[in-house]
Amino acid sequence: MTTADTLIGERAMSKLRWQCRRGLLENDLFIERFFNRYASSLTEAQADGLRVLMDLADNDLLDLFLRRKEPEGELDQPNVRAVLALVRIVA
Numbered sequence: 001m002t003t004a005d006t007l008i009g010e011r012a013m014s015k016l017r018w019q020c021r022r023g024l025l026e027n028d029l030f031i032e033r034f035f036n037r038y039a040s041s042l043t044e045a046q047a048d049g050l051r052v053l054m055d056l057a058d059n060d061l062l063d064l065f066l067r068r069k070e071p072e073g074e075l076d077q078p079n080v081r082a083v084l085a086l087v088r089i090v091a
Contacts, residue, residue, distance in 0.1 A: 004045035004079075013039060016047055024058035030065045033090040034083075046086070049079030065091065 008016065020031045038046070052075065053061060063069040065087055071080050 004043060004048075006044050008042050008044055008047050012047065013042065016042075016050065020050065020054055022054075022058055022061070024062060027058055027061050027065065030062075030087050030091060034087045037090050038086055045079050046083055049077065049081075049083035052077065052080050053083060 017035060020035075022028050022031065053064070056064070056075075060069070064071065064084055067088065071077070071084065
């Protein structure tokens with residue numbers, strides 16, 4: 001098992017949930033559904049992808065969640081695309 005495939009620990013999960021709090025309710029709903037479904041199986045790689053997404057402005061993040069946009073440039077990373085795919089499943 002590689003480091004990227006390692007499940008994140010309980011403390012890291014708590015910190016990640018805190019980092020994922022958003023100002024836009026719609027984003028919070030997507031993220032909460034994501035955590036409800038995948039928290040117990042979240043890997044370090046997925047957590048990294050989620051952290052990258054959390055650096056976006058709320059409207060840009062919502063556009064990605066709703067498939068109005070796709071990741072481009074520096075955002076176009078396998079970890080980011082993997083997390084987006086999971087978020088879109090629970091949407």
